[in-house]
Amino acid sequence: MEIKKKWDDFVRKLESIPVNKTNLADVLIKALYFVVLTLGIVLMFSGGKTTSTAEWKVGSIATKKVVAPFNFYVLKTQEELQKEQQEKTNTVPYYFNYQDSITYQQLKRIRKLLPFLIGYEKRFKAARTPEVQDTLLFKLKDELRQNFDIRFSKANLRVLLDILAKPQHVEHLKVALKIASDYMKNGILNLNLSEITRPNVIVIRHGIEENLPEDQRMDLPSALKNIENELLKVFDVNQTVILNYLFSQLLQPNLIYDQALTEQRIEDVLANISRTKDMVYKNERIVDANERIDQNIYQKLYSLQMARIERSREKGNWPERIGFLARLMLISAILFVAGLYLASFRKDIYQDNKTLLMIGTILMLLMIIAALIIRTLDWHIFLVPTTLVSMLLAILVDSGIALWGTVIVALILGGVQGGGYDLSLLSIVAGLVGIYSVHQIRNRNQVFKAVIYIAAAYFWVYIGITALRFESLTEGLRIFAFYLLPNSVFSPLIAFMILGVFEKSFDITTDVTLLELSDLNHPLLKRLSLEAPGTFHHSMVVGNLAEAAAKAIGANPLLVRVGSYFHDIGKIEKPEYFVENQMDAENRHNQLSPNMSALILASHVKNGIEMAKRYGIPKRIRDFIPEHHGTNIMKYFYDKALKNASENEVNDADFRYPGPKPQSKETAIVMLADAVEAATRTVQNPTPNKLRAFVEKLVDERFREGELDESDLTLRDLKNIVDAFMPVLYGIFQHRIEYPDQEKKKSNEKVKPKKEKAVKDGNPHPPAAENKSDRKPA
Structure with missing residues (x-):
């Protein structure tokens, strides 16, 4: 807490120091x-790549x-290097170590297994009762597991002993075991043959490397398959499955792949590959002015640039330092001029450090991705x-x-980083198209529209560049398909995926959010319609009026409509104190003092703000x-208080809303x-002329009271707003044809005592809705 207090004091001190038209804290933040x-x-x-190499491109004309x-070597292209690396890698064999211990152990098990099983078969055959046979099977199962590491079920053991009961089966089983022994002696690979993609295999036996011919290579699946085919010559399918x-369980790979040795040999081979393919001698011409640059010339120019960097590194890394300084100068110049533009022409953005932070974050995000x-x-x-x-x-x-x-972005990536003219042009044109595709966004599905527009822009521009340089159209289409088309698909997707993050982090309300908030099924609007139906209807009509006015003066019509929906939500707390919700009920304010009534009316502002925060309504x-x-x-209520007391005893501040005054055109429109x-x-008896005169008088009063001073509305805007209000009001007050029943009812009302009408017209309901303050009680 002490640190926070000191920090706050330090910030306040900085803010108190004036610098031009701002303060030191603001300058330091920027x-x-x-x-x-x-x-x-x-x-x-x-x-990274510099502009000196970026200006040279295959197919372009040397300037x-x-x-x-000086003398320098010509570097191989990436494709040439990869091809040679693949060729050299293919010459490296797979290395396997022959494991004598595994071979000895498995051969010993193979040699002892058949006599062991035959002995048990004789004892099983001599057993007189099933109980004795079961005991022998359990004993056989345990001894196989302990002595041979073979696991068999009792049922499979019974089948195995039945097989051994026939002499011809025993003889053929000997043949199969002999094949298994030969496989173990020759060696079984612990890699599948399908995994061996290079031609050579080396087996290391007792430190001696021996080449293993392809026809002698055997993996475990192949060995078992060959033995299975041999068994099927004599045994039926079920017996073959058991055997x-x-x-x-008898066979085990004994040629173990030595991955470390194999990879080391590959690294040794790759390390010996030369990165160069030719040499250029001092004073040798590389390219003439106005000569077309082919792949060979480009590689020489690129190699020259790399050679210059390498020579300079030997003298103290000056190119890297100069390159760093050059980038620093250029990027700082670009950003400084960009900031100067904001300070001169977009002061609203320049003075908002939160918005500047968001813009800087977006730029930095793109640079990180780049x-x-x-x-x-x-x-x-x-x-x-981009x-x-x-x-x-x-x-x-x-x-x-x-x-x-x-x-x-186009200047940094195209001009400074080395993307060149192509990237700059593509970034600007596609960027403009991207701006157009989302400038009036109304739903998140508009991402697909952006994809199509941006892809079309990339295609049109790059094919144009290709044709301008007389390059291969096929190559241009390949670059579009492999690079620009995926770019045009993923850019809008990423933008719309992270849009919500920026909206929440910086409390930005986009048109997408406004559309979501305009849904009348929003929980807060649902409550308003049920708990304060009169206020809900009032808000809908205000929304229609405000939207028409916003369109007339170029403000945001969607924003004013949504703002109108939520402007009176605080009335949900005490709806019965507001005249539009009282219907024919007695006015609650009749029993209250003017000060208390004013306090209740003003409280709905505070209640509305708190309620909006609870429901996550944007600022x-x-x-x-x-x-x-x-x-x-x-x-x-102010006039009522004056009647009840002397003027000196009434403080008009007690009867004013806390404000602030409208700070934007949109909030000012909703006020009007x-x-x-x-x-x-x-x-009474509204006519078009009477309505217009009344509206003009009301707007003029707000203007003269200074309520619109901070909203940037002009006199022309006010006239256009009044003009826009009138068609909506005409629709509200339009005359309808009276049906016979209505005419009869109206004639009956005329013969009622005059006193009743006076009571109705003189209903002392105060205009509890705030701005309804000019009118007499309804």
């Missing part, structure tokens, strides 16, 4: 983000003449899911920041609960829609 992101990217890619500055089970693909796994650079950044930023922030992030939606009231005064929906219900 500097930390910049340093961590810059160093992280540089360290992940240090020592300058290159002459060898083959016996032989499976480093794994390019460096650790050594896969093709076209497999890097559109991941574009789609995540488009969904979580907006399309402008998504484009900004796409350019950063962006929770903001509608306090902001749609702003700091409005509850005029009805809420007030309009409630107040227009008091209009």
